[in-house]
Amino acid sequence: MALLQIAEPGLSAAPHQHRLAVGIDLGTTNSLVATVRSSISVVLNDEDGRALLPSVVRYLADGTTEVGYAAQAMQSVDPHNTVVSAKRFMGRGVSDIAAIVNLPYQFVDAPGMVQLKTVAGVKSPVEVSAEILKALRARAEKSLGGELVGAVITVPAYFDDAQRQATKDAARLAGLNVLRLLNEPTAAAVAYGLDNAAEGIYVVYDLGGGTFDVSILRLSRGVFEVMATNGDSALGGDDFDHRIYCWVLEQTGLFALSAQDTRLLLTRAREAKEELTFHPETRITAVLSNGQAVDVLLTSKIFSEITLSLVNKTLAPTRKALRDANLGVEDVKGVVMVGGATRMPQIQRAVGEFFGQEPLNNLDPDKVVALGAAIQANVLAGNRSGDEWLLLDVIPLSLGLETMGGLVEKVITRNSTIPVARAQEFTTYKDGQTAMSIHVVQGERELVSDCRSLAKFELRGIPPMAAGAARVRVTFQVDADGLLSVSAREKNSGVEASVMVKPSYGLSDGEIADMLKASQQHAHDDMTARSLREQQVDGGRILEAVAAALAEDGELLNDAERGKIEERMAALRVTLEGNAPQAIKNAAEALNRATESFAGRRMNRSVQQALAGHKLEELES
Amino acid sequence: MSNMAMFSLEKNHFALFGLAPAYRLDLTQLEQSYRDIQAQVHPDKHAHLGEVERRLAMQWSTHANEAYQTLRQPLARARYLLQLNGAESDENSNTAMSPAFLMEQMEWREAIGDAKAAEALADLEHLAGRLRAEIRQREEKLQQALDVERDFAAAAEQVRELKFMEKLREEIHFALEALEN
Numbered sequence: 001m002a003l004l005q006i007a008e009p010g011l012s013a014a015p016h017q018h019r020l021a022v023g024i025d026l027g028t029t030n031s032l033v034a035t036v037r038s039s040i041s042v043v044l045n046d047e048d049g050r051a052l053l054p055s056v057v058r059y060l061a062d063g064t065t066e067v068g069y070a071a072q073a074m075q076s077v078d079p080h081n082t083v084v085s086a087k088r089f090m091g092r093g094v095s096d097i098a099a100i101v102n103l104p105y106q107f108v109d110a111p112g113m114v115q116l117k118t119v120a121g122v123k124s125p126v127e128v129s130a131e132i133l134k135a136l137r138a139r140a141e142k143s144l145g146g147e148l149v150g151a152v153i154t155v156p157a158y159f160d161d162a163q164r165q166a167t168k169d170a171a172r173l174a175g176l177n178v179l180r181l182l183n184e185p186t187a188a189a190v191a192y193g194l195d196n197a198a199e200g201i202y203v204v205y206d207l208g209g210g211t212f213d214v215s216i217l218r219l220s221r222g223v224f225e226v227m228a229t230n231g232d233s234a235l236g237g238d239d240f241d242h243r244i245y246c247w248v249l250e251q252t253g254l255f256a257l258s259a260q261d262t263r264l265l266l267t268r269a270r271e272a273k274e275e276l277t278f279h280p281e282t283r284i285t286a287v288l289s290n291g292q293a294v295d296v297l298l299t300s301k302i303f304s305e306i307t308l309s310l311v312n313k314t315l316a317p318t319r320k321a322l323r324d325a326n327l328g329v330e331d332v333k334g335v336v337m338v339g340g341a342t343r344m345p346q347i348q349r350a351v352g353e354f355f356g357q358e359p360l361n362n363l364d365p366d367k368v369v370a371l372g373a374a375i376q377a378n379v380l381a382g383n384r385s386g387d388e389w390l391l392l393d394v395i396p397l398s399l400g401l402e403t404m405g406g407l408v409e410k411v412i413t414r415n416s417t418i419p420v421a422r423a424q425e426f427t428t429y430k431d432g433q434t435a436m437s438i439h440v441v442q443g444e445r446e447l448v449s450d451c452r453s454l455a456k457f458e459l460r461g462i463p464p465m466a467a468g469a470a471r472v473r474v475t476f477q478v479d480a481d482g483l484l485s486v487s488a489r490e491k492n493s494g495v496e497a498s499v500m501v502k503p504s505y506g507l508s509d510g511e512i513a514d515m516l517k518a519s520q521q522h523a524h525d526d527m528t529a530r531s532l533r534e535q536q537v538d539g540g541r542i543l544e545a546v547a548a549a550l551a552e553d554g555e556l557l558n559d560a561e562r563g564k565i566e567e568r569m570a571a572l573r574v575t576l577e578g579n580a581p582q583a584i585k586n587a588a589e590a591l592n593r594a595t596e597s598f599a600g601r602r603m604n605r606s607v608q609q610a611l612a613g614h615k616l617e618e619l620e621s
Numbered sequence: 622m623s624n625m626a627m628f629s630l631e632k633n634h635f636a637l638f639g640l641a642p643a644y645r646l647d648l649t650q651l652e653q654s655y656r657d658i659q660a661q662v663h664p665d666k667h668a669h670l671g672e673v674e675r676r677l678a679m680q681w682s683t684h685a686n687e688a689y690q691t692l693r694q695p696l697a698r699a700r701y702l703l704q705l706n707g708a709e710s711d712e713n714s715n716t717a718m719s720p721a722f723l724m725e726q727m728e729w730r731e732a733i734g735d736a737k738a739a740e741a742l743a744d745l746e747h748l749a750g751r752l753r754a755e756i757r758q759r760e761e762k763l764q765q766a767l768d769v770e771r772d773f774a775a776a777a778e779q780v781r782e783l784k785f786m787e788k789l790r791e792e793i794h795f796a797l798e799a800l801e802n
Binding site: 179381421541542545546607 | 638639654656657658659660661662663664665666668669670671672673674677678679681682683686687689690794797798801
């Protein structure tokens, strides 16, 4: 008889059943990684017990990188090669960041997204972000003792398609399987909602390092519904630092500082801002590279005055979001504060006054997003049934097409619940026109030139017809990550064209593969080994899922159908014993095909069962 | 049997939520059914499964969202009911409105224009209130036409007119927004 096994205290009794998944808050200033351990969401600390990883990457001449505190320490010494706030450049062109002044970087104007010149070569913000994600992934795998199944990565709700795509690209580059891109405010609400069993209308006020988001959420009976979202993707705690920095320059009469001195004063400004959370005044001192000393006293009264317009800039989107949700401040049950910048007393005061109630601060505003993301990652990885709640998220910006005269025709309006699909018909402008240029844009304005261009593609081969006779149906589909794909079809001829909206500057699969290869030192062996492991994990997961489905709903199949599925399961099992990734992949795909109609029937049954209760009520009434 | 999933996806929106097709709708029950269905089909419930399940989940969830949005909004619901009954509202092609209605529209536009020019927030809010009442009244009539009299031509006309009212509502909304900025 086998001996009974007893696990070490604190370790799960069946660790192999728990799929390792993490939530990552990829922030402008700091990033965090969290996971659910024994049903509790916890932030994973680094070896020195620190939760935050400064979102700072320093490139060295030998091609290596420093990430986090080590890089931050070198910020003043090596400003050109030390990248901070890379999140602000994600999916952004030079013209977008023109407003961000006094940055010590050498920008390279690349098509669509800016790049930065460093001693280690030209780097895109996606690569910089990938370095941060890699560091968090390594921290998590070390701390959890295994490879991650996947991660939920949070993005500001106001991020547009280009910024979301860039974030997903960065994750892929870091070797992370993205289970879902989750809006930061939604993640915060998940953390709060579950801890406090909250019901009602909640506002999530999220002032991070570089972005401001405000979301109106309705929490009821386990459903988290984003009713409206608004914000400013270029407003955050950094701007408060910058105001202090400008004030210091004014007070001291300094100008034309070197990049290094700028960095130094910005760091001092940030420290002063943090001091003023706990003290009524603070002294800002620094010695510049030319030996000149800076010594000024900043009071919290002056700080409030010089940042009043920034505080007010957060209230305008807040009002808009409330109006979009058709609500007034009196409807709001609680205001969740997210982001370290919300610690500033003037923010707490302004938000409290606006809503007529004390904002909620029981969870650490720096950690709340990562904690919520981890909870969702745990559900998405299949560790928990997740019957307890459901996130119904919305798209933050309208999506549309360019029509004659440079006008935008909106196809999907902002705040639509995702996933969503919508089709619209267009026609030709000239007699005999055989091609149509489809220009996809994002934004609320009426003119194409005021919106963000996402993609352009052409539908060719339309048979020559009179102007207005062709009927081109353009379909927009936005998936649960908020990413768009567009297809177009001419109805009379059946000519089709489609595009997965990779904004002009999104990375292609090939580019990502190249970057991955380049970053691997023992490229080939590692890639094959990794690919084999990935296929084995995937194959195992599919087998497990199909077996569970057969056990649960096997009676939906006749003997022949069941036999075929079992045959392919056996075939997949055989390949899993071997070491050929492609064979596993093929067998898994074959099994997938065999279960397609079964999956459809199961989905159908689950919907019918969900409604069974109501049908009874209807009969009774 | 193998087409069962498709059959369900092709059910009309009312049937999908277990509701009788009518303009007057129990919105609480619609919402409850919608959430119950999403709780089953949402991509988040299938993220750890294979490609087939994930694709199906996206199709189903998209469909449930579309059906819910259509039934939730009174005007969209009325249009959909007309369509189910083989009638169309012809909003783009049929622009023959009664002179009385057009006169009314002009008066509305003038009032909104004046309030905008004077930057009179209170006036705009007052207009918004009046418009809400007017829309509610028209929705009552629409309900009569659709559910009781089953006069689809009258209902179609009411839908066309309501679309104009909807535009007025948007205009006030934008004007309010502009004033507050």
